[in-house]
Amino acid sequence: MxxxxxxxxxxxxxxxxxxxxxxxxxxxxxxxxxxxxxxxxxxxxxxxxxxxxxxxxxxxxxxxxxxxxxxxxxxxxxxxxxxxxxxxxxxxxxxxxxxxxxxxxxxxxxxxxxxxxxxxTGEEGTDAGAVLSFDQSIESAADLAGATVSVPTFNSIGDVTINHAVDEDGGDHTAINYVELPFPDMTSAMESDQVDAAFLVEPFLTNALTNGAHVVTWNYVAMTDxxxxxxxxxxxxxxxxxxxxxxxxxxxxxxxxxxxxxxxxxxxxxxxxxxxxxxxxxxxxxxxxxxxxxxxxxxxxxxxxxxxxxxxxxxxxxxxxxxxxx
The missing domain is CATH 3.40.190.10 (Periplasmic binding protein-like II)
Incomplete structure (x- = not known):
């Protein structure tokens, strides 16, 4: 676990x-x-x-x-x-x-x-951090349960806010497999199926979206205004x-x-x-x-x-x- x-x-x-x-x-x-x-x-x-x-x-x-x-x-x-x-x-x-x-x-x-x-920013679509994926089966925060998700460091703002978002969406955050990766490596890791999803901030968020990734959850917004x-x-x-x-x-x-x-x-x-x-x-x-x-x-x-x-x-x-x- x-x-x-x-x-x-x-x-x-x-x-x-x-x-x-x-x-x-x-x-x-x-x-x-x-x-x-x-x-x-x-x-x-x-x-x-x-x-x-x-x-x-x-x-x-x-x-x-x-x-x-x-x-x-x-x-x-x-x-x-x-x-x-x-x-x-x-x-x-x-x-x-x-x-x-x-x-x-x-x-x-x-x-x-x-x-x-x-x-x-407190608003979905305009915030500077989100979880993205190229996997079309991962559509919402709850879908991250059982997935491999990259974050820059463990027990930090990424995994903590993701855990909250997953639980709020009816999923089980304890089923997420987190791995550490630097932000610049995350998009390529998703594209090569090393990870299923990634927590990204700007400028890497927009880059991943441009390459075809989609937003799974705006995890900052899910946490608090x-x-x-x-x-x-x-x-x-x-x-x-x-x-x-x-x-x-x-x-x-x-x-x-x-x-x-x-x-x-x-x-x-x-x-x-x-x-x-x-x-x-x-x-x-x-x-x-x-x-x-x-x-x-x-x-x-x-x-x-x-x-x-x-x-x-x-x-x-x-x-x-x-x-x-x-």
Missing amino acids: RANRPTSLSLLLAGTLAAAGALAACSDDSGTESDAGGLDPVVISLTPITDMAPYYLGVDLGFYEEEGLDVEIVTNQGGAAALPQIMTGDVDFGSANPNTIYVAADQGLEPRILLTTSAS DMPITSLYTSQDTIDERGDVVDRFVEATYRSLDYATENPDEVTRILQTYTELSEEQIAQMNLAVWSRDFNHDGYVAIAEQLVELGTVTEMPDVDSLIHRPA
């Missing part, structure tokens, strides 16, 4: 706990000093998907530099992949779905949510040691989110710098919602679902995991 299999996120967390202990014994302050130009160095780990456009815009337009920050973007396969480095202080910030934060906290780590990077998809997060240690840097980074990120929302042409421009998308392809895509809104009820709904599925051992204390800079 899927639930009896060790997950890669659990393995990541085990390694993180060990690394954090080692770091505590031999830590230094090299990451907290300003560079030669008087800017404080900051590293953020991002998955290079469309949701992350505001960060790239903020760097490109100098919003972070105006806050006295020299920001380096490093990339990862999924938000959970950056967690070990963030917990040990090798990376300052990451953007991941709330599930990653809750599972980490359940394992005794201290991640902190700073703001919502992106949220669901305006669901938080990705959150900017850091560690409590980083907040304690670099609180002023955290505050300035958050302020520049809010400015970047506002700018992305108000300037769709600029989003199109920046997407072409870190993806291989053309302007025409971008025009066809569904983009997530970027705003300063913080949907507290959405964060609670996700936490409750994790408890129901047995992904965490107890209900996360959502409020204690949220750090709102002054």
